[in-house]
Amino acid sequence: MSMLQNFFWWCAGVHKETLSKFPEEHSKYVSIGATIFFTGLFASLAGGYALYFVFSGSPFAFLYASVFGIIWGLAIFNLDRYIVLSLDKSSALSKQLLQALPRILLAILIGIVISRPLELKIFDKEIKEHLRVEYLKQQQARIDTLNHTFEHKYQVEYGQLLRLKSQADSLESTIKTSRQQLNHEIFGTKTAETSGVLGYGPYAKRKEESLQKEEVFLDTLRNRIQQKESQLLVRKEKEGLFDQKILSNTSLDSAINIAGFADRNAALANLHKKPDGTEDSSTKYAVIFIALLFVFFECLPVFVKLMSAKDPYDMAIRSQRTIHQLESTSNVDIEKNALNQLIPQRTDIAIQRRMDKLSENYEKSKNRR
Template structure:
């Protein structure tokens, strides 16, 4: 426990020999040091996880993630330690807040940055489902765009094909009508177009010959349609349009698993939007609250230091600084005034004795 306590003291940036003489402040600075340490630890995890997406699929992805995560965590840890250490508790609350303001602003930015990778992991299942829908939409849109471009490119050929199909459909309808009339003529059914005489007479033969000519021409039209369609299909194949296919579920899962950070981040940003255009407020608030949690956690070391009052350790450090300047004969009168201001503040016994002795030396030298 002693080693852990000393480690957290070091994280808090305290002067250990001075803090040892202030036992009532030990737990306080253990808490401050632990807060700084765990802030750096979370920053390291989040930074490494973010970079793992960047190099996803690379054999060195894990190495780069660990290296960046460690570097990022140490940078945040060192920054927190410096800011907390540099806050002067002898100043007014307003001046202390101004000292900490740059760090608070930076903490907000860092909190947003380090919360994003963890949000991506927390909403991983929802993001994958969103990406599945988006990738299918993109594929269909791409295929539709390519087909539309191809049809515009070969607009004349498609117009000819459409005309042939309309002509074939019309002729096919005419043949059905003619065949029905032929049957009525043969079986003696009286209509406006038939004689009503039973048997296979001259009029029936004439209708049958016309019907055969129509069927031959229909076959010709169908052959031309088939040839035209084959030509267009060959051109589609040559231009690569036939290679564009909707991915199967297995292929789609593979694409989603290797999706990059940008796609996942965009999916997370749009996760609160339902397909019908409505807003899913529960998901939106969940993402916001997670970001706020990390922002607060990033600001916590500074807040802890700002919220803590001026204690014995702060007075001891200030006294030690003033006494060192006093003993080196640097602007003695100014240091004497600073010593006078410390009267009434709690300091340890050793500091009080040195202050009394220095006061005596100062009076003797006048």
């Protein structure tokens, strides 16, 4: 327990010798240190999972995630430790908030960024089902677009095919009517188109010959339609339209498993929208509350330090800092005085050397004369 206490004290950035003088504050700083440690640990796990999600499918995904998670957790841990350590409880609350404001803003950003991959994991089943529906819609839309483009490209051939089919349908209807009239003529049924005489007479014979010609022409039209459709099918095959098929369950599962962050993120954003156009508010608020929970957890170390009252340890640290500042100022003043005394001495020595040099030069010039 002593080792664990010392470790959490180190996480809180306290001065161990000073804090040891105030036993009533030990538990408080153990709690602060534990909050900082677990925040860094949680940030490490969340950051590692986020990168693992990004590199999923790569053989080195776990290695990348581990390295990044450790670095990210240490960075957050160090930042929290520095902010908590630098908060001066002897100053006004507004100044403390100003000191903590950059960390709070960064915590909000980190909480939003880190919460997204974990939200994707929490709603994994719902996202997969949403992606299944979306991929089927996209595939069907892709097939419809390709077919529309193909029909527009070969609109002349399709126009001819439609005219042949229309002509064949019309002729088939005419043949049906002619066959009925022939039966009426043979059986002596009196109508506007039949003679009403029973038996196979000249009129029935002419009607049958006309009917046979129409059937031959209908067969010709059907052959032409079949040839035209065969030509279009060959062109579709050459242009790869038959390669586009509705995804099977196996293909859908494979596509969903390798779906990227953008698709999953879009699915999560649209998860609250139902197929009938209505919205599911519970899912929408659940995503928001999870993000707020991560934001609060990231801000927790700063909030703990801000909420804690000024204690004897804070006053002792404040006194020690004041003493160190005074000692540092005194040392600087002593060095300045020594330097000020040394500068005139050095100046006098330089002037004396210059005078001696000038006198020596004067004596040498005098001797030469």
